[in-house]
Amino acid sequence: MMLLTVSVAAFLLSGMSRISHQLSSPFHNTRVLAEAKNALIAYARLSDPDLSADTGLNYRxxxxxxxxxxxxxxxxxxxxxxxxxLPWMSLGLAPLRDASGTCLRYFVAAAYKQGTATPPLVSALPNAEFTLNSRSGLVAADVVAVLIAPGNVVAGQSRSAAPGNVTECGSTASASKRNQADNYMDTTAGINNALAPDFILSPLSLNDTGSFNDVVISLLSGEL
Incomplete structure (x- = not known):
C-alpha cells in the first residue's frame, strides 16, 4: 500500500512539474525576446559613428x-x-536562451544592416521587406528585424554540430546542421519562419502537437 501511495504521488508530482514548465515557458521566452529587442534598439540608436551633439546619432x-x-x-x-x-556578445549581453535552452535566432532586413550601401537615416528611414503574420492575415509590415525563440527540435530537424565543434550557441562549422535556420524555425499556414521575408505567429497551447513551437517578436522601423 505504501509503495502504491508513493508511486501515485510521484506520478502526480511529475505531471504537475510538466504542466508548470509548459505554463512558465511562454513567460520566459517573452522575457528573453524583449531583452534582445531592447538591446537591438539601443544598438541602433548608438550605432552612428558620428557622435557629436550637433550632427550625430542620425543613423539606425x-x-x-x-x-x-x-x-x-x-x-x-x-x-x-x-x-x-543573435550576436549577443556584440550587443553586450550574456547568451540569451529560450525555455528549451536554445539561443535566439535573428533576421535583419537588408536596408538596416551594418555596412548597407545607403545608411538608414532616422529622418527618412527606408522601408523594410519583412512582414509578420498570424493565421488570420497580416499583423505588421515594414519589419526591420525578427527575433525567434526556436524551442525544441520538431519532426524533420537535426542540430548536430558536425563537422565542427560546439560553440556557445552553434558550431564552428558554419554549414553544420547546428547553424542552419531550417533546423530551428518551423512552418505553419504555408509560411516557413526559416525563410524571409514573411514570418508567422502561432498560438501555443498545452496540447501543442510539436510541429510548430516558434515564439516570434518583431522590431518595426518606428521603434528605432
Missing amino acids: YLPCPDQDGDGLAESPCGASSVEGW
Whole structure:
C-alpha cells in the first residue's frame, strides 16, 4: 500500500512539474525576446559613428547576425537580408536562451544592416521587406528585424554540430546542421519562419502537437 501511495504521488508530482514548465515557458521566452529587442534598439540608436551633439546619432544600423554561435556579429554580411544567431556578445549581453535552452535566432532586413550601401537615416528611414503574420492575415509590415525563440527540435530537424565543434550557441562549422535556420524555425499556414521575408505567429497551447513551437517578436522601423 505504501509503495502504491508513493508511486501515485510521484506520478502526480511529475505531471504537475510538466504542466508548470509548459505554463512558465511562454513567460520566459517573452522575457528573453524583449531583452534582445531592447538591446537591438539601443544598438541602433548608438550605432552612428558620428557622435557629436550637433550632427550625430542620425543613423539606425542593426548588427549583422552571428553565423557560428560565438556571440559575435559577422560583418560584413552581404547585400540582402540575412539570418543567424543573435550576436549577443556584440550587443553586450550574456547568451540569451529560450525555455528549451536554445539561443535566439535573428533576421535583419537588408536596408538596416551594418555596412548597407545607403545608411538608414532616422529622418527618412527606408522601408523594410519583412512582414509578420498570424493565421488570420497580416499583423505588421515594414519589419526591420525578427527575433525567434526556436524551442525544441520538431519532426524533420537535426542540430548536430558536425563537422565542427560546439560553440556557445552553434558550431564552428558554419554549414553544420547546428547553424542552419531550417533546423530551428518551423512552418505553419504555408509560411516557413526559416525563410524571409514573411514570418508567422502561432498560438501555443498545452496540447501543442510539436510541429510548430516558434515564439516570434518583431522590431518595426518606428521603434528605432
